Amino acid sequence: GAVVSQHPSWVICKSGTSVKIECRSLDFQATTMFWYRQFPKQSLMLMATSNEGSKATYEQGVEKDKFLINHASLTLSTLTVTSAHPEDSSFYICSARPGPEGEKLFFGSGTQLSVL
Amino acid sequence: QKEVEQNSGPLSVPEGAIASLNCTYSDRGSQSFFWYRQYSGKSPELIMFIYSNGDKEDGRFTAQLNKASQYVSLLIRDSQPSDSATYLCAVNFGNEKLTFGTGTRLTIIP
Numbered sequence: 001g002a003v004v005s006q007h008p009s010w011v012i013c014k015s016g017t018s019v020k021i022e023c024r025s026l027d028f029q030a031t032t033m034f035w036y037r038q039f040p041k042q043s044l045m046l047m048a049t050s051n052e053g054s055k056a057t058y059e060q061g062v063e064k065d066k067f068l069i070n071h072a073s074l075t076l077s078t079l080t081v082t083s084a085h086p087e088d089s090s091f092y093i094c095s096a097r098p099g100p101e102g103e104k105l106f107f108g109s110g111t112q113l114s115v116l
Numbered sequence: 117q118k119e120v121e122q123n124s125g126p127l128s129v130p131e132g133a134i135a136s137l138n139c140t141y142s143d144r145g146s147q148s149f150f151w152y153r154q155y156s157g158k159s160p161e162l163i164m165f166i167y168s169n170g171d172k173e174d175g176r177f178t179a180q181l182n183k184a185s186q187y188v189s190l191l192i193r194d195s196q197p198s199d200s201a202t203y204l205c206a207v208n209f210g211n212e213k214l215t216f217g218t219g220t221r222l223t224i225i226p
Contacts, residue, residue: 044204093159104162104165107161108159
């Protein structure tokens, strides 16, 4: 299967600081990547769709000014959680697909964010 | 509202038996269906995908799709303790996104 790399695996930060998470497609180009958030014992919730060379599309209820997404190249998307607060503590996972719409989606290893 | 429904479980199955996981979805026009396995603290791992009505087998896993009844299931034969995980059903509703169910927690009892 295709490989999606995500970094860092976990991060602990103080309230009010910003955290950047990187997502890379290692063996394919991805014009579209997806960012999910997962709280304990809950399912994945799509936060936004990251589009190479254009603005991200955010799901309803997700603050675009708080969760900044940049898709600078065909293999890299970044999510920056700005002014993080304890309620932002969650498991953040990126994903991408090497094929066309409707095809298999592969996930990065996830980032566990803990905001103190 | 496009939805994917799963029984949250937990589902307990003896080692060596068949585990049966079910999923229903709301849009009859959906085209592609996926099963992901997620271990605690890890990200989802794709284990099966199916696009056409009927059965699709891959090793110990069989995915079954019935578009008329709007359900998709996953069978795990000869269940092993390492199969204990949460299984997520995901459906593509004709756009670029995948919608996930809440997952079914499966426990294989040695």
